[in-house]
Amino acid sequence: MRMILTLLLAGIASTAIAQDTQEAAPELVGGSVKSNVAIAVPVMPGDPIGRQVSQVIVSDLRSTGLFTPLGPGGLPGYSVEEAGNPAYPNWRNAGVSALVSGYIEPRPDGRMTVACYLHDVTAGRELTHQGFAVTSDNWRQAAHKCADLVYSRLSGQQPFLDTRVVYVAETGPKNNRQKRVAIMDSDGSNNRYLTVGRHTVVTPRFSPRGDKLVYVSYIGRKPRVLLYDVASGQERLLIPGNHITFAPRFSPNGRDVVFSMAENGNTDIYIVSASGGQPRRLTSVAGADTSPSFSPDGRQIVFESDRSGTQQLYVMSADGGGQRRISFGGGRYASPVWSPAGNMIAFTRIAGNFRIGVMNAGGGGERILTDGWQDEGPSWAPNGQFVMFHRTAQGAGATRLYAVPVSGGSARIMPTPAGGSDPSWSPINN
Amino acid sequence: MKMDRAELAGTGAALAFHAALIAALTLSLAHVTSKPEPPSMEVEFVEDIGFEAAAPTSIATPPPASQAPEIGEAPPDEAAPAPLPPATQPRVAPAPTPRPTPKVRTKPAPAKPAPRASRIGDDFLKGIADSPSKSDAPAKPAAATFSATARASVGQAILRQVQPCADRQPFIGEDANKVRLTINLKLARSGRLVRPPTVLKTSGDPDLRAKYGDLLEDQVRRIFAQCTPLRLPAELYDTPTGGWNDFTFTYRVN
Numbered sequence: 125m126r127m128i129l130t131l132l133l134a135g136i137a138s139t140a141i142a143q144d145t146q147e148a149a150p151e152l153v154g155g156s157v158k159s160n161v162a163i164a165v166p167v168m169p170g171d172p173i174g175r176q177v178s179q180v181i182v183s184d185l186r187s188t189g190l191f192t193p194l195g196p197g198g199l200p201g202y203s204v205e206e207a208g209n210p211a212y213p214n215w216r217n218a219g220v221s222a223l224v225s226g227y228i229e230p231r232p233d234g235r236m237t238v239a240c241y242l243h244d245v246t247a248g249r250e251l252t253h254q255g256f257a258v259t260s261d262n263w264r265q266a267a268h269k270c271a272d273l274v275y276s277r278l279s280g281q282q283p284f285l286d287t288r289v290v291y292v293a294e295t296g297p298k299n300n301r302q303k304r305v306a307i308m309d310s311d312g313s314n315n316r317y318l319t320v321g322r323h324t325v326v327t328p329r330f331s332p333r334g335d336k337l338v339y340v341s342y343i344g345r346k347p348r349v350l351l352y353d354v355a356s357g358q359e360r361l362l363i364p365g366n367h368i369t370f371a372p373r374f375s376p377n378g379r380d381v382v383f384s385m386a387e388n389g390n391t392d393i394y395i396v397s398a399s400g401g402q403p404r405r406l407t408s409v410a411g412a413d414t415s416p417s418f419s420p421d422g423r424q425i426v427f428e429s430d431r432s433g434t435q436q437l438y439v440m441s442a443d444g445g446g447q448r449r450i451s452f453g454g455g456r457y458a459s460p461v462w463s464p465a466g467n468m469i470a471f472t473r474i475a476g477n478f479r480i481g482v483m484n485a486g487g488g489g490e491r492i493l494t495d496g497w498q499d500e501g502p503s504w505a506p507n508g509q510f511v512m513f514h515r516t517a518q519g520a521g522a523t524r525l526y527a528v529p530v531s532g533g534s535a536r537i538m539p540t541p542a543g544g545s546d547p548s549w550s551p552i553n554n
Numbered sequence: 555m556k557m558d559r560a561e562l563a564g565t566g567a568a569l570a571f572h573a574a575l576i577a578a579l580t581l582s583l584a585h586v587t588s589k590p591e592p593p594s595m596e597v598e599f600v601e602d603i604g605f606e607a608a609a610p611t612s613i614a615t616p617p618p619a620s621q622a623p624e625i626g627e628a629p630p631d632e633a634a635p636a637p638l639p640p641a642t643q644p645r646v647a648p649a650p651t652p653r654p655t656p657k658v659r660t661k662p663a664p665a666k667p668a669p670r671a672s673r674i675g676d677d678f679l680k681g682i683a684d685s686p687s688k689s690d691a692p693a694k695p696a697a698a699t700f701s702a703t704a705r706a707s708v709g710q711a712i713l714r715q716v717q718p719c720a721d722r723q724p725f726i727g728e729d730a731n732k733v734r735l736t737i738n739l740k741l742a743r744s745g746r747l748v749r750p751p752t753v754l755k756t757s758g759d760p761d762l763r764a765k766y767g768d769l770l771e772d773q774v775r776r777i778f779a780q781c782t783p784l785r786l787p788a789e790l791y792d793t794p795t796g797g798w799n800d801f802t803f804t805y806r807v808n
Contacts, residue, residue, distance in 0.1 A: 149709075149736065149802050149803050149804050150706070150709035150710065150712075150713055150803045150804070151713075151803065151804045151805070151806065152713050152716065152717070152720055152777075152803055152804070152805045152806075153720065153805075153806055153807065153808060154720045154721075154723040154770075154773055154777075154805065154806070154807035154808065155720060155721035155722060155723050155807070155808060156723065156724070156725040156726070156730070156731070156807045156808040157721070157722060157723065157724050157725060158724075158725045159724060159725075160724075161724055221724075221776075244772060244775070244776065246776040246779055246780060247772070247775040247776045247779040248779060249775070251772065277768075278769070279726065279727075279769075280726060280727060280730075280765040280766050280768070280769050281765075531728060
């Protein structure tokens with residue numbers, strides 16, 4: 125009996141000791157204040173172009189909606205030597221949390237180095253740095269790369285600022301509008317036209333590497349898919365002959381193009397090698413099947429179809445099997461695009477007005493992101509954090525490009541020389 | 555019923571004894587002097603509970619000198635966490651010219667509010683001086699112990715002091731709250747960090763850890779850069795059963 129009691133007491137004691145040593149560590153909970161981070165971007169020393177480099181960085185950071193960049197005007201300068209070792213107390217007094225510094229230095233090969241440093245002013249330490257070697261006429265790209273470095277380090281997101289946008293530039297009156305394929309940096313600079321405007325064009329889309337485009341040109345008043353090489357400017361018909369083809373997109377590996385073709389009064393989805401060959405039909409149900417878009421793993425395709433009587437979204441395997449509807453809200457759904465991460469699909473919702481929305485890739489979880497009168501034609505940023513689209517103003521008919529954060533927030537206008545529609549966001553530039 | 559003679563005698567004796575006892579007691583109580591009531595004790599409600607050592611703070615006999623070296627402790631007057639190594643070069647940039655050495659501040663910048671007046675006197679450390687004890691018999695001081703209660707209280711005190719800085723941290727992502735860091739602090743007696751906070755463990759979904767781990771660590775570093783030095787009970791800094799010189803906690807965001 126005494127032994128049993130001793131054992132019981134020993135057990136209780138050891139349990140108490142174990143509880144004491146395994147005591148949970150106390151927890152500190154951060155606030156998650158939804159306010160923009162103030163970042164100082166003073167003029168980069170080393171070359172007169174430094175002021176413009178800093179201005180581009182400021183503009184890029186502001187466009188993300190996450191930061192309040194200050195400078196380059198109104199901020200004190202610093203030396204090349206101080207770029208990596210700034211006087212943190214001085215910047216703390218300036219009321220900023222972060223500092224982007226750097227310098228510009230000529231290289232023996234004739235190019236220049238743009239060195240970019242990001243500092244946590246509050247903690248008084250460098251967070252990251254990188255140098256970019258560019259030709260002197262390509263300094264803007266170095267500035268975009270620097271802004272991407274800052275954005276990624278402070279947000280945890282993949283970069284997206286050093287990208288291009290291909291779109292349809294619209295000029296002229298509403299009843300006689302000229303539509304040309306144009307390409308520009310995602311901040312609106314370096315705009316140039318790829319087509320001359322002899323034929324109306326729609327829906328230009330980048331290849332996964334950004335070196336090719338597919339778009340639709342109304343040649344002889346019939347829509348035809350063309351394949352365009354960005355570097356050489358060479359183009360060719362995707363499907364030779366007199367076929368009506370439209371709504372093209374590249375597959376994730378860039379080797380195939382999926383598109384719609386109207387044959388014998390029915391519009392179906394086809395796939396063909398980007399290097400040419402015989403197209404393969406993926407849908408055959410009565411009705412118009414169009415706007416196909418691959419999932420990033422290449423295994424599925426989302427598309428729109430009016431087979432049920434109204435335009436709705438459907439998903440099928442890449443070989444055309446297992447077709448199922450994924451949109452069930454009121455109104456119609458159009459122009460679906462799979463997100464780069466594969467977990468969402470952006471679309472145009474038509475219910476009175478046209479709005480841009482996103483839903484889960486399997487359907488459900490629908491969120492409307494915009495509130496314009498006519499918003500359509502979504503395209504994902506390569507990091508999946510923004511969707512670009514075109515907005516037509518009520519009455520005036522002017523169409524402009526906008527980008528909206530997927531996490532919610534107001535859409536911002538994209539700077540284009542004239543009107544624009546059907547944007548396609550490129551992958552990150554090399 | 556009649557009592558016999560013996561019973562009558564016994565009863566009489568008992569009555570007489572009781573009467574005598576009552577008289578004796580009455581007389582003795584009358585001579586007791588009543589002591590005055592002690593003055594009423596004033597009770598102060600203190601904010602910090604459990605930080606004080608259970609042992610009395612005034613130690614009559616100084617304890618023997620400390621024999622164990624203090625490891626990793628920074629001088630009490632150090633200005634700030636050790637400066638980080640100078641920035642390395644950008645990957646494609648040629649080596650920049652040497653940078654000037656960082657300015658060394660001799661005093662910490664008085665950016666933070668003055669600490670509250672301590673209830674512990676200026677001479678509270680005299681009792682544990684390193685000088686050899688002059689007493690003949692080595693006294694056995696009632697050393698402070700870092701009990702579970704003390705540990706919990708110190709932990710709460712640390713978190714309470716840095717919470718205003720934690721509250722100011724910016725939003726970094728909808729799913730960032732699914733990642734939790736386990737952080738270790740090495741603290742000097744001054745309440746400053748001996749080295750930057752160290753991440754012992756990052757828990758959560760691997761993708762989210764990769765995405766937010768660095769950002770959360772940045773936040774922890776900012777919090778302790780802004781909200782230190784900490785004010786904690788000196789006697790619990792380093793005891794035989796632990797102390798706040800080595801403190802581990804977890805961090806997450808709302």
